[in-house]
Amino acid sequence: xxxxxxxxxxxxxxxxxxxxxxxxxxxxxxxxxxxxxxxxxxxxxxxxxxxxxxxxxxxxxxxxxxxxxxxxxxxxxxxxxxxxxxxxxxxxxxx
Amino acid sequence: xxxxxxxxxxxxxxxxxxxxxxxxxxxxxxxxxxxxxxxxxxxxxxxxxxxxxxxxxxxxxxxxxxxxxxxxxxxxxxxxxxxxxxxxxxxxxxxxxxxxxxxxxxxxxxxxxxxxxxxxxxxxxxxxxxxxxxxxxxxxxxxxxxxxxxxxxxxxxxxxxxxxxxxxxxxxxxxxxxxxxxxxxxxxxxxxxxxxxxxxxxxxxxxxxxxxxxxxxxxxxxxxxxxxxxxxxxxxxxxxxxxxxxxxxxxxxxxxxxxxxxxxxxxxxxxxxxxxxxxxxxxxxxxxxxxxxxxxxxxxxxxxxxxxxxxxxxxxxxxxxxxxxxxxxxxxxxxxxxxxxxxxxxxxxxxxxxxxxxxxxxxxxxxxxxxxxxxxxxxxxxxxxxxxxxxxxxxxxxxxxxxxxxxxxxxxxxxxxxxxxxxxxxxxxxxxxxxxxxxxxxxxxxxxxxxxxxxxxxxxxxxxxxxxxxxxxxxxxxxxxxxxxxxxxxxxx
Numbered sequence: 100x101x102x103x104x105x106x107x108x109x110x111x112x113x114x115x116x117x118x119x120x121x122x123x124x125x126x127x128x129x130x131x132x133x134x135x136x137x138x139x140x141x142x143x144x145x146x147x148x149x150x151x152x153x154x155x156x157x158x159x160x161x162x163x164x165x166x167x168x169x170x171x172x173x174x175x176x177x178x179x180x181x182x183x184x185x186x187x188x189x190x191x192x193x194x
Numbered sequence: 195x196x197x198x199x200x201x202x203x204x205x206x207x208x209x210x211x212x213x214x215x216x217x218x219x220x221x222x223x224x225x226x227x228x229x230x231x232x233x234x235x236x237x238x239x240x241x242x243x244x245x246x247x248x249x250x251x252x253x254x255x256x257x258x259x260x261x262x263x264x265x266x267x268x269x270x271x272x273x274x275x276x277x278x279x280x281x282x283x284x285x286x287x288x289x290x291x292x293x294x295x296x297x298x299x300x301x302x303x304x305x306x307x308x309x310x311x312x313x314x315x316x317x318x319x320x321x322x323x324x325x326x327x328x329x330x331x332x333x334x335x336x337x338x339x340x341x342x343x344x345x346x347x348x349x350x351x352x353x354x355x356x357x358x359x360x361x362x363x364x365x366x367x368x369x370x371x372x373x374x375x376x377x378x379x380x381x382x383x384x385x386x387x388x389x390x391x392x393x394x395x396x397x398x399x400x401x402x403x404x405x406x407x408x409x410x411x412x413x414x415x416x417x418x419x420x421x422x423x424x425x426x427x428x429x430x431x432x433x434x435x436x437x438x439x440x441x442x443x444x445x446x447x448x449x450x451x452x453x454x455x456x457x458x459x460x461x462x463x464x465x466x467x468x469x470x471x472x473x474x475x476x477x478x479x480x481x482x483x484x485x486x487x488x489x490x491x492x493x494x495x496x497x498x499x500x501x502x503x504x505x506x507x508x509x510x511x512x513x514x515x516x517x518x519x520x521x522x523x524x525x526x527x528x529x530x531x532x533x534x535x536x537x538x539x540x541x542x543x544x545x546x547x548x549x550x551x552x553x554x555x556x557x558x559x560x561x562x563x564x565x566x567x568x569x570x571x572x573x574x575x576x577x578x579x580x581x582x583x584x585x586x587x588x589x590x591x592x593x594x595x596x597x598x599x600x601x602x603x604x605x606x607x608x609x610x611x612x613x614x615x616x617x618x619x620x621x622x623x624x625x626x627x628x629x630x631x632x633x634x635x636x637x638x639x640x641x642x643x644x645x646x647x648x649x650x651x652x653x654x655x656x657x658x659x660x661x662x663x664x665x666x667x668x669x670x671x672x673x674x675x676x677x678x679x680x681x682x683x684x685x686x687x
Binding site: 132134137138155178179190 | 291292293295392393406432435436438439498500501504505507508515519522523524525526527528529531532533534535536537538539540541543544547552553555556557559560563570572573574575576577578579580582613614615630631656
């Protein structure tokens with residue numbers, strides 16, 4: 100199995116998704132099967148092939164450096180789960 | 195009065211212009227049809243009040259001689275497009291209740307042309323699926339029924355959009371296509387669906403799944419209608435850095451029916467294992483129709499086809515894991531409290547995402563993690579280039595490529611659920627065009643032995659949607675597809 104329970108636990112941590120033991124047990128064989136199926140890519144000779152990130156030109160267009168929006172804190176905060184005086188509220192992160 | 199919900203967009207525009215009916219009457223007829231099609235669960239949010247308000251304004255504009263290109267046409271909007279002031283969920287619990295404060299560029303373009311919004315359609319959660327069974331808001335049901343009367347999937351991810359257009363509840367709809375999410379449901383529901391060239395329609399304001407593969411595009415019941423919708427949706431948008439600075443041609447004008455001398459490529463690798471004889475036959479029939487109209491068949495080879503899905507299932511989840519990192523319970527959407535910030539993130543994402551979304555985030559995170567990045571992600575990007583080069587070479591020999599859209603007709607709800615890979619294989623014929631960023635159109639071409647629609651796909655060079663529409667128009671005419679979903683046929687009888 101390409102992804103054991105320990106690996107899945109690590110990846111779930113990286114992805115910030117809480118998973119209990121039962122979920123890790125279910126997820127591991129499912130993910131392994133998908134990864135094993137993906138392994139067939141190794142049959143393809145890609146020596147001297149450049150990776151293709153995007154089909155459009157990678158030259159990002161530049162625009163004039165001027166402010167085009169802003170001054171709409173109320174809109175930005177409309178969907179906030181919790182806000183106080185124009186700030187998003189999160190749990191305490193500094194002791 | 196003629197049946198307002200069975201008309202084409204083109205005819206409805208004529209009817210509105212000649213005052214045969216008003217936009218309000220047209221909107222009301224569709225609102226009633228949406229209510230009658232409730233069992234399909236095609237919508238996450240219905241917006242009849244908005245539709246009637248927009249229709250009233252449309253009637254005013256028309257009497258003032260200021261009607262836009264789609265003025266008064268009732269459309270359904272996939273619930274992945276942000277709509278100002280109207281809940282946009284991506285069919286995910288994590289975005290339930292999210293009210294965008296801005297309008298996506300594509301919907302803004304449609305509304306600027308006078309389109310009327312009936313509501314926001316159900317989809318696979320974050321557009322991840324081929325059956326519309328991963329939505330937090332429940333499965334969408336295909337208006338077409340199996341021989342045994344079983345409920346079938348409408349395809350996915352844009353299942354609600356395809357189902358409601360097929361059920362005559364909307365004249366057209368928006369969709370997005372990352373691996374086949376417009377064309378596969380169009381094929382399953384017996385309607386037309388177009389994935390244009392990457393960069394043709396802005397992605398701004400569309401909830402992101404896999405940014406280099408996501409393509410907004412239209413659904414409709416005629417090729418001409420699909421062309422009209424794309425005309426409105428497309429165009430350069432400075433807010434999307436991958437949006438093309440190109441003029442938008444008059445796509446409907448390309449529907450001349452003249453395909454004399456056109457070379458149509460038939461990729462030998464698309465004769466997939468286990469594909470039904472019916473689909474092989476329909477494919478051959480499609481080619482015969484094109485030959486009768488003066489086109490020429492050319493056998494072509496797309497040698498890396500087999501590797502397109504595995505490459506896709508690295509690239510799309512990798513981009514998704516990055517795009518979906520924003521759902522952290524801080525700025526919008528669901529929040530599940532925890533002991534500390536990290537636990538709040540983890541609890542929120544555990545409660546907010548469904549199983550398929552979690553699987554894809556996990557695959558993507560794994561593929562991008564230290565030690566695996568080159569082996570998976572870079573490798574997949576290299577294979578992606580080979581797939582693009584396959585098409586470049588093929589288009590030296592032909593003007594368009596004809597393939598089946600899907601390896602089967604619509605399947606019963608619940609089938610293919612046990613094995614994610616079986617579900618992924620639904621997109622075997624569609625995903626290549628996403629990796630290459632080129633246009634692809636699905637047109638219903640016939641019914642299978644069980645009376646279910648099957649589509650044919652036309653793929654063309656980048657920026658050549660016009661040839662796809664032209665060839666699609668010929669298939670449409672030859673196929674004369676007039677069958678109605680059983681649920682509607684019974685009502686009409």
